[in-house]
Amino acid sequence: DIVMTQSPDSLAVSLGERATINCKSSQSVLYSFNNKNFLGWYQQKPGQPPKLLIYWASIRESGVPDRFSGSGSGTDFTLTISSLQAEDVAVYYCQQYYTTPNTFGQGTKLEI
């Protein structure tokens, strides 16, 4: 199985400041046939299902604020929140869907 490792485990950022979460996969999730990274980012708030923010490593899902962005390729990826808002407090997960079983990182808890 591909192991997904996030850093840090928790992060405290001031309102309006930048938050950066990293995700590393144990093997590449870049599919050379279509040059797509099979990597997504999710936001989860207490009592709610995960919400898809980013897919193909850098494509923002419809309706997601543009302060959220994803970058990276191969094995190293980053989720950036450019200007933290109060409603961004949540746990963030990366997930690879390059191969089954799809696997998630351990999560990063983001606080103000």
Added chain:
Amino acid sequence: QVHLVQSGAEVKKPGDSVKVSCKASGYTFTSYAIHWVRQAPGQRPEWMGWINVGNADTRYSQKFHVRVTITRDTSASTAYMELTSLRSEDTAVYYCARDLVGVNSNPAYWGQGTLVTVSS
């Protein structure tokens, strides 16, 4: 819009089986795979498997392969996940989620979750 509604919470005893349903609306049911993902308290989500609703092809995580069966009823736009030989470690919220683009991408639209509690 895409909407997935799951069946209600369940309380089971060790050794029992549970079957969770997931009714879809707002899109063409047969054009998208349905994933099943579970999340134990305080843990990361754990992918269990998916079904290609169009042709009923399934793919399971080896961790659950012997115990899990995912099916669908296209006439009812409903997918099902059955887990057998339950143990306490299976206590979790179970989610269904529609694939983003069809098949072989990531879970994009999630149901509300079904809490399954396994306790003697």
